[in-house]
Amino acid sequence: MGTNNSKALHHPDMKKNPVIEVKNVTKSFKSVQAVKGVDFKIFKGQSVALLGPNGAGKTTLMEMIEGIQKPDKGEIFISGKKWKGNESTLHREIGLSLQETHFLERLTVFETLKLFASFYELGQQRVDEIIRIIGLQEKIRSYVVNLSGGQRQRLALGIALLNDPKILLLDEPTTGLDPNARREIWSILMDLKKHSQTSLVLTTHYMEEAEQLCERIIIIDKGRILKQGTLEQLLEEDNGDKIIEFALDESNRSIDGVSVQAGFQIQWDANRDKGVIVLNQIERQLPEFLNFLNQNNLRLRHLECRRKTLDDLFTTMTGRRLHE
Ligand SMILES: Nc1ncnc2c1ncn2[C@@H]1O[C@H](COP(=O)(O)OP(=O)(O)OP(=O)(O)O)[C@@H](O)[C@H]1O
Ligand SMILES: [Mg+2]
Structure with a gap:
């Protein structure tokens, strides 16, 4: 950084x-x-x-x-x-x-x-x-x-x-x-x-x-x-180029910073009430993430997978978004 x-x-x-x-x-x-x-x-x-x-x-x-x-x-x-x-x-x-x-x-x-x-x-x-x-x-x-x-x-x-x-x-x-x-x-x-x-x-x-x-x-x-x-x-960062954003049925800040088995970490964006994960091997890691939710009785309301953007990069570096 x-x-x-x-x-x-x-x-x-x-x-x-x-x-x-x-x-x-x-x-x-x-x-x-x-x-x-x-x-x-x-x-x-x-x-x-x-x-x-x-x-x-x-x-x-x-x-x-x-x-x-x-x-x-x-x-x-x-x-x-x-x-x-x-x-x-x-x-x-x-x-x-x-x-x-x-x-x-x-x-x-x-x-x-x-x-x-x-x-x-x-x-x-x-x-x-x-x-x-x-x-x-x-x-x-x-x-x-x-x-x-x-x-x-x-x-x-x-x-x-x-x-x-x-x-x-x-x-x-x-x-x-x-x-x-x-x-x-x-x-x-x-x-x-x-x-x-x-x-x-x-x-x-x-x-x-x-x-x-x-x-x-x-x-x-x-x-x-x-x-x-x-x-x-x-x-191109070592932690990956795909982003998953998800929302849960109940707001759950306590999973902020939780590491899931495969070595990726959940960030909880409290302002938007959304979780964010950066993945480098989505095919392997997405099932593990779903497993993690299941095991912890967390219910998904929304899940979206997309390419990482400059806005995501800016957020990683500053904690803020380009458009506030
Ligand atoms: N003439 C000035 N007098 C006092 N402060 C100034 C002046 N010009 C700029 N600033 C301050 O300097 C900082 C940078 O301003 P600048 O206009 O360069 O930002 P910017 O990136 O162009 O922002 P924006 O996207 O809103 O146009 C701001 O905090 C602004 O308030
Ligand atoms: Mg300007």
Whole structure:
């Protein structure tokens, strides 16, 4: 627990220069230590998720990478350069969307994109391309104030993509969106990944988002990295990759921590009134578990078997869930 997965360090691009390097960065706000000594490297073409619950320090970390906030300690290099003295070069390499985007409500979708395009001295052709990429062709004459949540997020993404950035930084691109709107954003990003060498860093609370879009996941909580690696590396633990969740006819906290014969342990989640077991050999262990229930006169109300998820991993490490 609490260690970085060593395999994650052996990325094939290891020998190349990282596009983002965060070195022992800390940041406090008065009494709150938002980021406490974070280190990571991101290489060209990689997609990386910063996954963590509310208050983990994701936005603070992103804003330091974006040059919006300054670390108290530590260093950040973008394409090998620090922000100080390289602002205009780095702004050309980065596309970003903030956790909350405030548009000028009196502009249309087209006018908004045109305005941002003018900052990069880009013409209408690029605006048209972006409108196609984000699928807002039917909304170009709509005022931004009248867009749905998902359309606003697509517009924010379009602005981030305008200057064809080498590095795309997205702070919670789909938070608050319904599953359909979320999938629309995912599909734009997956297309982008397929057709470009853009490096993507996004923050999210949604493990599905990290799994779908990012080949590397950095789990952060309370300002620290808890674990990082590919999904497989993160979930591959010696105690197994299958989860059984069960409920009993009567709440039974006393079986918390009980070890069953075959060497697996029951955890009782009192908040959800559920038992949880992690198994590595379900075919052998499930019958033993059922036997255990039988012998102890415990009656099942519900039993579910599923693959272990990042949320389960987060719970194992912190005792909390990603969504509280
Ligand atoms: N400007 C600020 N002043 C004071 N405290 C701050 C400030 N910005 C962030 N914090 C605190 O730092 C911690 C990390 O906040 P941050 O916004 O980075 O978290 P987050 O992971 O982005 O959370 P969320 O998922 O809710 O967006 C929180 O405890 C927050 O209250
Ligand atoms: Mg945030």
